Amino acid sequence: MTDPHSPSFDSLGLAQPVLQGIRDAGFTYCTPIQAQTLPIALSGRDVAGQAQTGTGKTAAFLVALYHTLLTHPAPASRNPTSIRALIVAPTRELAVQIHHDAEALGRHTGLAHAVVYGGIDYEKQRRQLEEGIDVLIGTPGRLIDYYKQRVFDLKHAQVLVLDEADRMFDLGFIADIRYILRRLPQPQRRQSMLFSATLSYRVLELAYEHMNNPELVRIEPDKMTVDRVRQIIYYPSMEEKVPLLVGLLRQSEARRTMIFVNTKRMAERLEGTLKANGFHAQALSGDVPQAKRLRFLRDFHNGDLAVLIATDVASRGLHIPDVSNVFNFDLPQDAADYVHRIGRTARAGAEGDAISFACEEFAVSLPDIEGYLGHKIPSAPIGPGMLAMGLAEGELAPRTRRRPHGGERGRKPSGHGGGHSGGRAGGHSGGHSGHSRHPGGSSRPRRGKPRRGPPGGS
Numbered sequence: 112m113t114d115p116h117s118p119s120f121d122s123l124g125l126a127q128p129v130l131q132g133i134r135d136a137g138f139t140y141c142t143p144i145q146a147q148t149l150p151i152a153l154s155g156r157d158v159a160g161q162a163q164t165g166t167g168k169t170a171a172f173l174v175a176l177y178h179t180l181l182t183h184p185a186p187a188s189r190n191p192t193s194i195r196a197l198i199v200a201p202t203r204e205l206a207v208q209i210h211h212d213a214e215a216l217g218r219h220t221g222l223a224h225a226v227v228y229g230g231i232d233y234e235k236q237r238r239q240l241e242e243g244i245d246v247l248i249g250t251p252g253r254l255i256d257y258y259k260q261r262v263f264d265l266k267h268a269q270v271l272v273l274d275e276a277d278r279m280f281d282l283g284f285i286a287d288i289r290y291i292l293r294r295l296p297q298p299q300r301r302q303s304m305l306f307s308a309t310l311s312y313r314v315l316e317l318a319y320e321h322m323n324n325p326e327l328v329r330i331e332p333d334k335m336t337v338d339r340v341r342q343i344i345y346y347p348s349m350e351e352k353v354p355l356l357v358g359l360l361r362q363s364e365a366r367r368t369m370i371f372v373n374t375k376r377m378a379e380r381l382e383g384t385l386k387a388n389g390f391h392a393q394a395l396s397g398d399v400p401q402a403k404r405l406r407f408l409r410d411f412h413n414g415d416l417a418v419l420i421a422t423d424v425a426s427r428g429l430h431i432p433d434v435s436n437v438f439n440f441d442l443p444q445d446a447a448d449y450v451h452r453i454g455r456t457a458r459a460g461a462e463g464d465a466i467s468f469a470c471e472e473f474a475v476s477l478p479d480i481e482g483y484l485g486h487k488i489p490s491a492p493i494g495p496g497m498l499a500m501g502l503a504e505g506e507l508a509p510r511t512r513r514r515p516h517g518g519e520r521g522r523k524p525s526g527h528g529g530g531h532s533g534g535r536a537g538g539h540s541g542g543h544s545g546h547s548r549h550p551g552g553s554s555r556p557r558r559g560k561p562r563r564g565p566p567g568g569s
Contacts, residue, residue: 117141120174123149126181128219129174136215142167145174147328148304153178157303157325159318161310166330168306169209172198172272173216179270179302180245181220189267191243195222196270198248199291201278203228203401204408209274210248222246227253230401237262251279251287258294265295269302276307276314288317298323308451340453344467344477344488352468353381356440357388357499359466360418365390367411367434370420371452373441373473378420381440383505385418392418423448439467442476446483 117140120133141149144162151158152175162168176196185195198213200206210226217224227236227249236253240262247254247263257263271292273279279288295301303322307314310329318325347355360368372378378394385392393407393416410416414433423443434456443449449467456463467488469477481487 117143117146123153125153125174126178126220128181128221129177129216131219132177132216133170133174135218136170138170142171143330144168144328145171147330148172149175151326151328152302152304155179155302157298157322158328159305159307159310159315159322159325160328160330161307162328162330169212169274170216172274172304172306173209173213175302175304176246176270176272177217177220177222180222183269185267185269190264192241192263193267194244194247194263194265195267196246196272197254197265197268197291197295198246198272198274199254199279199288200248200250200274201282201284202275203230203250204404205275206248206250207405207408213246213248217246224248227257228401229253231405251284251291255287255290258291265291268295271295271301271303273303273305273307273317276305276317277309277311278307280313285313285317289321292321309447340456340463340465342453342465342467342488344469344490345493346469346474346490347493349471351493351498352440352470353384354498354500354502355468355493356381356438357385357502358497359438360385360390361499362497363436363464365417365436367414368418368436368438369434369452369455370418370438370440371443372420372422373444375422377441378422380505381420384502385420385505387503387505388499390418391416392420394420396422423452435463437463437465439465442467442469442473442480444473444476446476446479449480449483 119140120130120138123141125133144160144166148158148160148171152172160168160171176198180195189195198206198209200209206226206228210224213224222245223243224246225236225239225244225248227240227247229250229252237257240247240257244263258265273288279285298321303325305314305318305322305325310318310327315327345355356370370381372381375394375396375398378396382392382394393410395404395407399407407416407419411419437453437456439449439452443452453465456465477488
């Protein structure tokens with residue numbers, strides 16, 4: 112962070128071990144969410160913060176958490192399995208990312224960390240908790256599992272953090288969250304911090320019920336996307352989507368590129384096609400085993416994996432620096448997911464590009480997305496030479512020919528990792544779906560048998 116107009120971390124009166132971790136991480140000045148929430152949290156008050164994705168929310172609550180634990184020692188009666196701080200995250204990927212950041216920022220504090228989540232290493236995670244830790248990070252289901260088995264207790268918890276609180280509702284975790292909150296010390300006896308992309312009515316209700324008169328901090332709440340994301344939209348026919356994607360990937364010399372689709376099946380098809388055409392690509396969806404999922408994310412983070420294809424399981428809470436391009440191969444069916452997807456690029460002041468395809472299948476979502484943004488997304492014609500020719504077929508290409516790149520009609524999108532899909536079920540043509548687009552930008556009537564389903568139009 113190098114904005115000299117923001118307060119520096121040195122000026123906040125932080126405990127020295129915390130300040131050393133911040134310096135090691137290369138941070139000097141606060142981001143806006145840090146500048147406004149840290150003075151509140153460092154004074155011991157509760158805070159509920161809203162900010163755009165990629166603006167430093169994780170560092171904000173970690174810095175405050177460490178300062179509180181270091182300046183308020185645990186009571187002598189505390190058992191080793193009685194944790195001092197709890198951070199709850201809605202997804203495994205976000206929990207792992209928070210743990211990674213916590214170990215970096217907290218390396219000089221002497222505090223022990225652990226992260227627990229479903230799908231992997233059950234006994235290993237259990238043994239780590241039994242050995243005693245200070246800061247516990249986890250997803251709701253695995254936290255409750257270990258708590259009910261009395262692997263850890265919450266009697267001496269001094270700090271609670273709820274990250275991506277709106278996502279807790281989206282994934283159906285709110286009953287689990289309330290279960291955890293009711294077993295913590297009373298709100299007056301702990302510090303609570305809640306962070307969310309939106310401070311909706313239901314999130315605020317949760318905050319006021321289980322926090323101690325939290326102060327609200329909203330950073331540009333009406334500004335839905337990061338200024339530095341360059342957005343553009345194309346209108347390809349179904350048959351043009353893959354050739355256009357490959358052409359644009361070749362043009363941009365793809366490196367740390369994320370491609371979002373609405374279904375697991377489409378993610379697998381794209382993976383096969385891109386690999387067959389020389390791209391180092393992997394698909395990430397809700398059904399990928401946890402060990403493999405974490406390896407993909409690590410390789411992508413390290414730059415060893417050029418293209419990550421994802422359903423919306425990966426669209427929230429992941430901090431992957433230097434993502435240059437985000438492609439919406441399928442427009443999301445939930446308008447908020449568009450913002451979360453393109454927020455993977457242009458993080459922490461960087462620049463990036465978000466390229467979207469409004470095809471016949473998913474263009475019906477475009478009016479809702481633009482209404483949510485409050486403006487139209489700039490569009491461009493598909494010019495001569497943009498479509499890649501002579502593409503090799505991936506392993507799933509025969510299936511693709513029977514239904515060209517259209518995803519799974521009539522099914523809810525996969526990839527949230529939970530029971531909530533968000534938005535409409537897929538498969539209707541609409542929006543800008545009346546015509547297909549030639550490379551030169553002209554339109555022509557669609558050939559072949561018309562699709563079934565409600566008529567489109569915007």
